Amino acid sequence: MSSFTFIHAADLHLDSPLSGLETYPDAPVEQIRGATRRALDNLVTLAREQEVAFVLLAGDVFDNSWRDFHTALFFAQCMGRLGEAGIPVYAVSGNHDAANPIGKTLRPPDNVHFFSPARPESVTLEHCSTVIHGQSYPGRETSEDLAAQYPPAVPGALNIGLLHTGLTGRPGHEPYAPTHPDILAGKGYAYWALGHVHQREVVGRDPWIVFPGIIQGRHIRETGPKGCSLVQVEDGRIRDVVHQEIDVLRWHHGSVDCTSCACDEDVRQAVRGQLQAARDAGDGRPVAVRLECTGTTRMHARLHDSEQHFHEEWRTLAAELGDLWIEKIRLQTRPPAEQSEEIDPDSPLGELMQCIQALELPESCSKELGDLMKQLPSEVTEGEEGLNLKDAQQWQRMQDDVRELLLGRLLRQGGTE
Incomplete structure (x- = not known):
């Protein structure tokens, strides 16, 4: 044969x-x-x-x-x-x-x-x-x-x-x-x-x-x-x-460890490193990269308070590196323990954080959430990143995002005083 x-x-x-x-x-x-x-x-x-x-x-x-x-x-x-x-x-x-x-x-x-x-x-x-x-x-x-x-x-x-x-x-x-x-x-x-x-x-x-x-x-x-x-x-x-x-476009997940970052330039260099790794992983092909910033860092409040600024800066950086586009940016950082300890649990900010933390996906709202989902356009609810208000994990992520966004902005504006 x-x-x-x-x-x-x-x-x-x-x-x-x-x-x-x-x-x-x-x-x-x-x-x-x-x-x-x-x-x-x-x-x-x-x-x-x-x-x-x-x-x-x-x-x-x-x-x-x-x-x-x-x-x-x-x-x-x-x-x-x-x-x-x-x-x-x-x-x-x-x-x-x-x-x-x-x-x-x-x-x-x-x-x-x-x-x-x-x-x-x-x-x-x-x-x-x-x-x-x-x-x-x-x-x-x-x-x-x-x-x-x-x-x-x-x-x-x-x-x-x-x-x-x-x-x-x-x-x-x-x-x-x-x-x-x-x-x-x-x-x-x-x-x-x-x-x-x-x-x-x-x-x-x-x-x-x-x-x-x-x-x-x-x-x-x-x-x-x-x-x-x-x-x-x-x-x-x-x-x-x-x-x-034989693919013509690649997807890459880049994790940016911000633990040791103390200023904007430190974060920029960490992001640049991940973008360069994504470009290399493309092997000459265009690459769509998702950036996820992680770590317990003193830049936490700054990142959340100026999120749009950083997004625009990093997208510009990606464009400078070539056939590279940022698909999404997720901020998953946390404040240092001493920063969290600065919040008096009996203060208005402390009580607000406790209220957000205590929120749970309400079983009694299942029908209302289902009705709301039906009214949302399909481009919002379909696909890998579609919004599902009845998903407990998505609810938890939204809860975390709201807490960290408020914490970052209020701390920056002196909200703990």
Whole structure:
């Protein structure tokens, strides 16, 4: 059996809106909106350059938020470029694909085969002695173990399982099509091409069980390099699985320790260090960075009292460093113990701080909060950073923010006197 390579990609989420930067005045909006498309372009270019035997797409090719056929047209054009090079594509639909009614009505390009949602099916590739087994999602909330019904390996061939699954469960992902590595291994396949989990993970190597991760990070929870897997086959065996970075925009979380900062310039240098680290992590790509200032510091009151000033200064600093934009800034600092002790608990300020600390999410207001949430615009409540007034953790963060903002401003204005 001759040697060949194939590409395993998943979770394209084509035209999924990237969160955060689009509302930032100086953000490169067009770069952001087109990021998933350019990442798919990179995947197609990689496949043609490597002259791969085929491409596997393990679900969530589309996103459930797209509203017209332009997304499908772009996908067809990209697949057409692969077809011109004689590269077939084998895909399963995932939960996002199944949730979009437009996607269900589309006929795939001639070189693209989507596996049936009715039952597992197998496709034999005679030219490379390979059999690909797969099943698409019949609906968004697929709770059954699809892999359990996949057929056993075909003797004398390289067997590959294509599956969109939460496996045994991964943080931040719904447990759709749950299964266990032992069940996958029991099929006798050489490679399991998985999708659904956005973080790259090699679950096992005998057999290979791989999540390649999302091809383009979409928000601050999807930091670091993103891409696909280039799988090398030799004499009917998987010789190596190499991660290929094809993303065009990266997200970075920078923690600024302000503990030892005593003045504005100290904070500026600490922020600069984190911004430089974010730029380096981009490896030549634009980077969206979230800055989180932490530590017990004498700059606490100053940071909170002049928050807007610091935000503008740091955004300017990011712009000076190149293709770098600040997605969000969070002040999580705390005042020194001696500063807190200056507050007389019996003073008006002390009583105010105690009242704020005692506030809890009121159970009796559940209906009122729900009604208020319905009246808020969707751009406020949806997405990774959406406002949810019924979320106890968000309520606690808002409570902390109010307390620290008031404390910083009142202390600066002599509020403890």
